[in-house]
Amino acid sequence: MDILKYFTNIMDFFKLPIWRNLIYGIIFIIVILWLAFVYWTYRDARLRNTSAIFWAIIVLVFNFLGLIIYLILRPPEFIEDVVERSLEIRRMETILDSNISKCPTCGKMVKEEFVLCPYCRKKLKKTCIQCEKPLNLDWKVCPYCKTEQ
Ligand SMILES: [Zn+2]
Numbered sequence: 001m002d003i004l005k006y007f008t009n010i011m012d013f014f015k016l017p018i019w020r021n022l023i024y025g026i027i028f029i030i031v032i033l034w035l036a037f038v039y040w041t042y043r044d045a046r047l048r049n050t051s052a053i054f055w056a057i058i059v060l061v062f063n064f065l066g067l068i069i070y071l072i073l074r075p076p077e078f079i080e081d082v083v084e085r086s087l088e089i090r091r092m093e094t095i096l097d098s099n100i101s102k103c104p105t106c107g108k109m110v111k112e113e114f115v116l117c118p119y120c121r122k123k124l125k126k127t128c129i130q131c132e133k134p135l136n137l138d139w140k141v142c143p144y145c146k147t148e149q
C-alpha cells in the first residue's frame with residue numbers, strides 16, 4: 001500500500017534527530033533570552049538608581065511576569081537625565097545672573113558688551129560716538145557720557 005508507506009515515511013521523518021536538536025535549540029534560545037532580560041533589568045534599574053539586584057532576582061524568578069512588573073514600577077527617569085536637567089538649570093541661572101546673553105540670530109552665547117556676534121556677525125550693539133562704549137541699538141543717548149546719538 002502506497003498510502004501506508006507514505007505515513008510510515010512521515011513517522012520516520014519526525015523521528016529524525018534534527019527534531020531533538022531543534023528542541024534543544026529552542027530551549028537554548030529561551031535560556032539566553034531569559035538571562036538577557038535579567039541583565040537588561042539589572043542595568044536599567046542601576047541607571048535609574050533603584051535596587052538593581054532586587055529587580056534582577058525578580059526577573060530571574062518570574063521572567064516575563066517580573067519584567068512586566070518592573071516596567072510598571074520602575075522610576076520614570078534615568079539618573080543622567082536628572083543630572084543633565086539640573087546642569088541645564090544651573091547654566092540658565094548663570095546666564096541670567098551674569099552679563100551673558102543669547103545672539104537673537106544664531107542663538108549662541110554672547111557677552112552683554114559684544115558689539116557683533118562673533119559667530120554670525122549679527123550687529124548686537126552700536127558704539128557711542130563719543131566714548132565708544134557699547135550701547136543698545138535703540139538707545140538715544142549714551143548713559144556713560146551723556147552724548148546724544
Ligand atoms: Zn549670532
Ligand SMILES: [Zn+2]
Pocket residue numbers: 128129130131132133142143144145146147
Ligand atoms: Zn558715550
